Amino acid sequence: MTGDKTMLSVRSVAHNYGCGETAVAALRGIDLDIMAGEILLLVGPSGSGKTTLVQIMGCLLRPTQGRVLLNGNDVASLPEARRNTLRLENFGFIFQSNNLFPNLTATENVMVALDLLGIKGAAARRQARDLLASVGLGNRLDAFPAQLSGGQRQRVGIARALASNPKILLADEPTAALDAENGLRAMELMKTMAHQGNLGVVIVTHDSRIVDAADRTIRLEDGRITDDKL
Amino acid sequence: MAKSIPFLIAWRNLTHDRARFIVTLVGIAFSVILMGMQIGLLLNFISTTSTIATHSHADIFITAPGVTSEDVSTPQNERRRFQALGVPGVERAESMILDFSQWKRPDGVTESISIVGVAPDATMELPWNLCDHADPHTLLGQPDGVIIDRLYAHLLRAEKIGQLVEINDVRSRVVGMTSGIRTFTQSPFVFTSLSSARRMVGAGDRHISYVLVKVAPGYGIEDVRDRLQQHLPDTHVITSADFAASSAKYWLFTTGAGVSLIMSAVLGLLIGGVIVAQTLYANTIDHLPEYATLRAMGGPTGYLYRIVLMQASLAGIIGYVIGMIVVAFLVWSARNASAAPEMPSWLVAAIGMTTLGDCWLAAAVSLRVVTRIDPVRVFR
Numbered sequence: 385m386t387g388d389k390t391m392l393s394v395r396s397v398a399h400n401y402g403c404g405e406t407a408v409a410a411l412r413g414i415d416l417d418i419m420a421g422e423i424l425l426l427v428g429p430s431g432s433g434k435t436t437l438v439q440i441m442g443c444l445l446r447p448t449q450g451r452v453l454l455n456g457n458d459v460a461s462l463p464e465a466r467r468n469t470l471r472l473e474n475f476g477f478i479f480q481s482n483n484l485f486p487n488l489t490a491t492e493n494v495m496v497a498l499d500l501l502g503i504k505g506a507a508a509r510r511q512a513r514d515l516l517a518s519v520g521l522g523n524r525l526d527a528f529p530a531q532l533s534g535g536q537r538q539r540v541g542i543a544r545a546l547a548s549n550p551k552i553l554l555a556d557e558p559t560a561a562l563d564a565e566n567g568l569r570a571m572e573l574m575k576t577m578a579h580q581g582n583l584g585v586v587i588v589t590h591d592s593r594i595v596d597a598a599d600r601t602i603r604l605e606d607g608r609i610t611d612d613k614l
Numbered sequence: 615m616a617k618s619i620p621f622l623i624a625w626r627n628l629t630h631d632r633a634r635f636i637v638t639l640v641g642i643a644f645s646v647i648l649m650g651m652q653i654g655l656l657l658n659f660i661s662t663t664s665t666i667a668t669h670s671h672a673d674i675f676i677t678a679p680g681v682t683s684e685d686v687s688t689p690q691n692e693r694r695r696f697q698a699l700g701v702p703g704v705e706r707a708e709s710m711i712l713d714f715s716q717w718k719r720p721d722g723v724t725e726s727i728s729i730v731g732v733a734p735d736a737t738m739e740l741p742w743n744l745c746d747h748a749d750p751h752t753l754l755g756q757p758d759g760v761i762i763d764r765l766y767a768h769l770l771r772a773e774k775i776g777q778l779v780e781i782n783d784v785r786s787r788v789v790g791m792t793s794g795i796r797t798f799t800q801s802p803f804v805f806t807s808l809s810s811a812r813r814m815v816g817a818g819d820r821h822i823s824y825v826l827v828k829v830a831p832g833y834g835i836e837d838v839r840d841r842l843q844q845h846l847p848d849t850h851v852i853t854s855a856d857f858a859a860s861s862a863k864y865w866l867f868t869t870g871a872g873v874s875l876i877m878s879a880v881l882g883l884l885i886g887g888v889i890v891a892q893t894l895y896a897n898t899i900d901h902l903p904e905y906a907t908l909r910a911m912g913g914p915t916g917y918l919y920r921i922v923l924m925q926a927s928l929a930g931i932i933g934y935v936i937g938m939i940v941v942a943f944l945v946w947s948a949r950n951a952s953a954a955p956e957m958p959s960w961l962v963a964a965i966g967m968t969t970l971g972d973c974w975l976a977a978a979v980s981l982r983v984v985t986r987i988d989p990v991r992v993f994r
């Protein structure tokens with residue numbers, strides 16, 4: 385663990401949903417570092433706080449307590465607009481239900497991420513096509529999400545997440561909706577991309593079949609890290 | 615032409631639900647039609663209620679006291695004209711008669727008409743838009759000759775020049791026709807000479823309705839008006855522009871016709887706004903996950919606003935074009951009717967701007983929804 389490879393650090397993070405008597409403690413003091421080029425798997429039973437942790441790491445949710453350091457700077461308390469920009473510039477998200485735009489083609493879906501970064505027109509189209517080709521969808525460029533299988537949709541989602549050239553890729557149960565074969569392929573794809581691009585990758589899963597693909601696995605239980613193995 | 619990504623999202627999401635999209639367009643088009651026709655009619659009312667003052671070429675009208683509308687005159691003595699001529703700054707002063715009379719058609723039916731009488735050598739309030747480039751002075755010089763408008767030729771059963779008619783028992787002949795001179799009172803204007811007019815309205819030798827005044831070069835119209843009012847205290851002296859405005863106001867507000875036209879136009883605006891607001895809102899709610907995804911991806915608020923506002927603009931522009939095509943057709947169909955809506959280019963532009971503004975205003979509710987969207991919902 386050399387400091388210069390640390391991309392994101394979570395320090396003493398706790399999170400409560402609601403307050404007072406009805407407060408639910410989702411996270412109770414988490415410390416964690418994300419390294420470049422490393423695939424980190426977050427496992428644990430349902431309700432253990434995995435999604436909450438990923439949301440906090442991705443600047444989607446503010447922790448009740450603790451700090452989130454991105455390149456050494458605490459980002460947990462920055463204003464919303466600033467966090468928005470940080471998300472755009474640093475994170476790629478892969479959602480469980482892939483969240484593609486149903487009325488845009490595969491290519492156009494990837495172009496959305498490029499557009500947000502100011503890459504437009506023919507250049508964006510070319511880049512989107514290359515990305516889709518690299519996830520094996522070179523022959524489905526103009527298909528709408530409804531015309532694609534679940535595995536293909538998830539690969540469009542991966543291509544879209546990678547389009548913004550993120551430093552950190554966050555995925556919440558990306559294989560949950562896929563069958564074993566497609567799940568494994570998506571996993572392999574993320575692994576290749578992470579190692580090639582030297583990204584930090586966090587994948588939430590309780591899919592035991594894909595655990596082998598990880599460089600490191602962290603187990604959460606009741607808002608605490610109970611196991612951390614390389 | 616490269617379409618931007620927000621445009622693609624806006625357009626595809628807007629048109630994806632065909633039925634809803636069509637309802638939206640019909641709603642906006644309906645609102646445009648309502649606004650266009652009501653305001654077009656309003657303009658027509660304003661110009662027909664003041665047509666005599668507007669086309670007079672006079673600077674000032676001298677009327678009997680209490681006259682507020684050009685169509686409802688009170689007689690006064692022609693002496694006023696000579697008195698007016700003595701006031702500095704008055705270049706010309708001419709007599710005019712404007713009064714109701716009865717037109718007996720060849721088939722015996724009687725129609726109410728408005729007689730406009732000026733001397734054959736008059737320079738003001740001559741019949742305008744004469745057909746066949748006829749000379750108004752020549753026409754007015756023909757004994758008991760009258761000039762009617764083509765719009766009312768059928769109503770008066772005088773479709774040809776030379777037709778003999780009886781006006782208030784005075785035998786007269788149609789000697790000329792104008793085109794497009796509408797009346798608001800439903801009594802068509804019939805132009806004739808001052809002396810014939812007197813007999814046709816059953817008035818005495820010195821009877822007139824108005825004195826028309828032309829101000830000499832170098833004098834201010836308001837100054838001359840004030841001076842005339844001083845010299846003729848028992849009259850009402852008013853500039854032509856003010857007389858036109860007061861005539862329009864009289865009919866629009868005293869009779870309630872204007873208020874109801876304005877209300878309908880406002881209603882059109884409201885209907886359009888409500889329909890757009892409701893569709894945009896439903897559309898935004900339907901696509902909330904997409905907005906949340908954009909937000910999670912780091913899309914700034916302005917980016918989401920752009921999509922919503924583009925949808926509002928697209929719906930507004932397309933609905934407006936459809937509505938205006940219908941309006942153009944209706945205006946064209948009504949061009950020969952007694953109340954033909956007017957559609958000047960400024961009104962076409964103004965309705966366009968209003969519709970667009972209306973749509974943007976209607977987008978406000980959706981913008982609020984989009985502002986408050988929480989990106990964490992995409993990770994559930």
Ligand SMILES: Nc1ncnc2c1ncn2[C@@H]1O[C@H](COP(=O)(O)OP(=O)(O)O)[C@@H](O)[C@H]1O
Nearest residue numbers: 401402408410429430431432433434435436437
């Ligand atoms: N929006 C919320 N409001 C209230 N409680 C929540 C909310 N989201 C999650 N929780 C609670 O926080 C705990 C952790 O949830 P979560 O992070 O989703 O766990 P996991 O992803 O591991 O299933 C659970 O007890 C869950 O019920």
Ligand SMILES: [Mg+2]
Nearest residue numbers: 434435436556
């Ligand atoms: Mg979860």
